Amino acid sequence: MTAIQTLHILNKSPDHPRATRCLEMVAEEDCLLLIGGGVLLLATDNLPGISRVFALTQDLDARGLANLAGNVSAVDYAEMVSLSVQAQRVISW
Amino acid sequence: MAETASESFTLVITGAPYSSQAPQTALGFAQAAVNAGHRIDRVFLYGDGVHLASALCAPPSDETHWPEAWSQFLAEHSIPGVACIASALRRGLVNETEQKRYELPASNLRAPFEIAGLGEWVEGRIKSTRTLYFHAGD
Amino acid sequence: MSTLIMIDQAPYGTWSGREALDMAFSLAAFDQAASLLFTGAGVNWLKKGQEAGGIGQKSVDKNLAAAPIFGIEAILADRAACRTYGLDENSLIEGVTLVNADAALLAAYDHTAFAG
Numbered sequence: 001m002t003a004i005q006t007l008h009i010l011n012k013s014p015d016h017p018r019a020t021r022c023l024e025m026v027a028e029e030d031c032l033l034l035i036g037g038g039v040l041l042l043a044t045d046n047l048p049g050i051s052r053v054f055a056l057t058q059d060l061d062a063r064g065l066a067n068l069a070g071n072v073s074a075v076d077y078a079e080m081v082s083l084s085v086q087a088q089r090v091i092s093w
Numbered sequence: 094m095a096e097t098a099s100e101s102f103t104l105v106i107t108g109a110p111y112s113s114q115a116p117q118t119a120l121g122f123a124q125a126a127v128n129a130g131h132r133i134d135r136v137f138l139y140g141d142g143v144h145l146a147s148a149l150c151a152p153p154s155d156e157t158h159w160p161e162a163w164s165q166f167l168a169e170h171s172i173p174g175v176a177c178i179a180s181a182l183r184r185g186l187v188n189e190t191e192q193k194r195y196e197l198p199a200s201n202l203r204a205p206f207e208i209a210g211l212g213e214w215v216e217g218r219i220k221s222t223r224t225l226y227f228h229a230g231d
Numbered sequence: 232m233s234t235l236i237m238i239d240q241a242p243y244g245t246w247s248g249r250e251a252l253d254m255a256f257s258l259a260a261f262d263q264a265a266s267l268l269f270t271g272a273g274v275n276w277l278k279k280g281q282e283a284g285g286i287g288q289k290s291v292d293k294n295l296a297a298a299p300i301f302g303i304e305a306i307l308a309d310r311a312a313c314r315t316y317g318l319d320e321n322s323l324i325e326g327v328t329l330v331n332a333d334a335a336l337l338a339a340y341d342h343t344a345f346a347g
Contacts, residue, residue: 006338011114011230017271018239025334036114037230058121059114077125084223085100085131091343092226107250107347140250140347179253211257218342219232219263228347 004052005029007087011036014044022093023048031083034072035059042068056080101134102126103217103224106142110159111152113229116145120162122225127170134221136167137214138176138206141229143186146176146206160203167205174206175213233264233304235340239271243288248276251346252291259302266340267298270309270332274316277308277323292324299326307332 008026010033012019019038023046026032031052034041039059047053053072060066060074075083084090104123108115123133138145150160167174176186185201188208192200202208218224236255238248251267258265269277281290298306308323309332330336337343 009225011118011228013230016231021239021271021332025337027334035118056118059118077121078129080122081125081129081131084102084225089341089343090223090225091337092228093345105344107247140247180250211253212261214254215257215261215263218234224342224344226344228345 001052001086003029004031004083004087005089007031007033007083007090009033009035009084009090009092010038010041012093013037013040014046018093022091025091026050031087033075033080033083035080039063039065042071047071054079054083099131100126100222101132101220103134103137103214103221105137105139105214105224105226106145107138107140108227108229109141109144110150112141112144113231115142115227115229116159116163117157119225119227120159120166122227123166123172133170133172135173135175135213135217136163137217138174138180139211139214140177140180141184142227143176143181143184146174146181146186146203148201148203164203164205175209176202176206177214178208178210181208232341233266233339234258234342234344235266235268235337237268237270237343237345238273238276239269239345241272242276242281242291243283243286247345247347248273249291252294254344254346255298255303256301259298262302265303266305266307267295267303268307268309268330268332268336270312272312272316274308274312274318277306277327278318279322279324296324296326307336 010022034055039055054075055072057074110116188202189200236251238251255265281292283290307330310329
């Protein structure tokens with residue numbers, strides 16, 4: 001994977017104002033990791049246009065969204081740790 | 094990109110157990126970080142996150158006991174857990190020192206959590222290679 | 232190591248803004264570079280003339296006006312959010328810099344954090 005400038009960790013569901021703010025900030029050099037209610041973004045048509053979007057498997061499963069995981073990369077906690085280490089910065093929204 | 098060196102993390106939890114997923118997500122992350130050979134420098138509870146340090150939680154037996162799960166994890170790996178004093182006192186999480194200082198009827202801080210100021214967070218940020226925040230989702 | 236503390240929630244109804252201010256002031260007290268960015272409903276923290284005594288809270292506009300003395304490097308407010316809430320130079324406290332809260336702004340800081 002090419003360098004990750006910022007890992008944006010988003011746990012707010014799509015209706016939350018901070019979700020919109022986060023999505024406005026993600027750029028191609030960044031990664032977006034959806035956790036908690038943030039995984040609901042997959043059920044909308046509003047995924048950002050960047051290539052590296054991830055979602056935490058356990059949170060997808062909890063919300064019955066495992067079938068949508070094909071649109072993004074489903075990751076576990078180990079990969080969440082790995083992403084946070086690879087990124088130059090991490091912003092927890 | 095290979096991770097060759099082990100990293101150190103400060104984890105800040107601002108969401109309360111049973112009100113948010115923050116303690117659960119943070120524990121999943123923390124366990125994975127330790128398993129990957131990284132170090133958790135400290136866990137800092139801020140705002141509503143201080144409720145994770147309560148000794149008085151009695152959740153139903155079929156639900157995860159988050160304060161207990163976190164206490165066990167911290168003790169097992171000798172990781173300092175700190176509840177921010179300003180957040181804790183406002184919300185009624187006190188240790189024996191604060192109980193005496195404020196002449197309160199009881200103390201309720203769960204070991205091994207300690208109470209300290211935001212300086213612990215500042216120090217963690219300086220010393221750790223990464224600082225992550227686990228907020229409530231609302 | 233510079234930090235941007237972001238406040239996007241309105242004052243007095245929740246405590247996360249107060250807790251964010253405490254974070255920023257703590258950083259400054261330990262000689263760490265810190266700036267505040269108010270956006271969304273959070274820009275209402277910057278309004279002049281707040282009198283919170285009647286709801287049992289302390290107004291923060293005086294603390295914020297004194298922020299530079301305590302070592303806070305900048306008080307930034309998102310231009311679009313200020314417009315949304317009808318805040319202009321006359322209604323904002325002293326010392327606020329209007330900015331576009333965008334990725335380029337955040338990229339200028341080593342750390343960006345919310346209090347909750």
